[in-house]
Amino acid sequence: MRIEENITVAYREEAAKISVPALADRRTKARIERLLKAKQRRSAALSRRAVKWALAGSLALLVMGFTVQYFVRIGDDRFSLEMSFTDQIRFDENTASIVREQLQTVKNQLAVGEKALVYSREIESLFPDYRSKDLYYAEYVSNPYLFTDNGQWKERLADLVPQLALPDMEEGGFVFVSGKDELALGGIVTEMDVAKRLQAEVTEKGTALAWEKITRNETSFPAYTSSYKDAGGNELSFTVQLTAEGSKFVGLTQAQPEKLKLSNGREALYSYNDKVLYSDTNRYVSLSWIDAQTDTPVLYMLGSSSPSITKEQLIDIAESAVIQVMKEKPAA
């Protein structure tokens, strides 16, 4: 035998004799337990040091384990946003409409400021692969406080996001409707233990719908959304979300995302989706871009469920915010 083959055989023979000694096993397990407990205490499932997979966009679910045909990414190591295409969601308009009603029913039972997770047979039918993969999923619903004074809201945003660059909405004929402290379409689901419980209640006990209020002491990635309407009744939302350096957001979409260049080469992601659970029209267009020039990278998102809002309109509005930033500091 050649020496290389001899080494391989020797390793195989030796490896068969080796297993983890009890002391090393106990020590490692103890360190893992301490780590998991510390993580639990921090409560935020998406913390700076832990897993930072989060979802931006229309579907608040984790994409791991699903076949992703391709993805489009903008950003760099400091912060990045990916839009992943998937066809694993069995969307149909009737079921989506029932789920929307269910979410509205739960929302009506929430006091202002309260949030809940919801699971039902219809939700399960939209995501059949989840349970077969032993994954947990639930829908998020909230009844946020709405700020209706535009001046007050702008001041508040300026305090919360010092590097804020607001687009010029008036130029596009939009007027302010309200502001809220969350993403345009709600929030991301991070309470996997609650999701697991609700899923079990529906699938094992046969309950038609299960929901539970959730409390969050801290928000990992605070988001602020301003809603606008134009004279034709078309709505448009503008969200600014503070992120953490080193994070990666993953958006799951059934639409094909498209990477664009804004002024000064700044990258943006455009997505058109006509299978959106949270939109009464089933449609949602969005444009996202990043300002990663400060310690806290900021993710900007423009979105609308109105059928007449075009990609060009979104780009024009985004440009008005980007130009504002460029006046203060050049793009990286």
Next chain:
Amino acid sequence: MQDCELQPWLERMIQGDGDAFRRIYDLTKDDIYRLLVFLLNDKEDAGDVMSEVYLSLHRSLSGYRTEQPFRKWLNGIAVRQASNWKRKLWRRMRLFERVSAAADSPQGRQLAEERALARESSLELLALVDRLPYKLKEVVVLRHYREYSLEEIAETLNIPIGTVKSRHHSAIGKLRQWIGQDMFLEEAAVHAD
């Protein structure tokens, strides 16, 4: 152990499920421990580094892409942690603590004897591999224990494939030379008798 056996747990672990993390640990610990033993040539060091590997795994989950083979990715973490261990000052401190605790105790003396016996019984060829400089040894371990291709080794160690080839060539050359010397010495001893 195939990646497909880990897959259901892997997905849950990435979602933040503690039970799934524990399960992944149980399913992979022996495999990782063996790799560390071959890289570090010390079972106690391997035990210490093993916990670092799993803590690092927990921290690195955000960088894991599901299309990557999980075991290879985990092996990469283990190889990096083994290299760190060899560099770190605290390794010396841990060794010092261990030696201090064991010194003069009957168990300490017994441990030293056990180690000596273990070395004696280990295959001579692997003992020669342990004499190689670490950079050459890690290539040999990945190539002949893990049976990785040269491309896979380059990817795991994050070095050019040309460097992998040259390290492997150099390692095998040294081993051939040492084996030749040993045979010569054995033969010389026989003739002397």
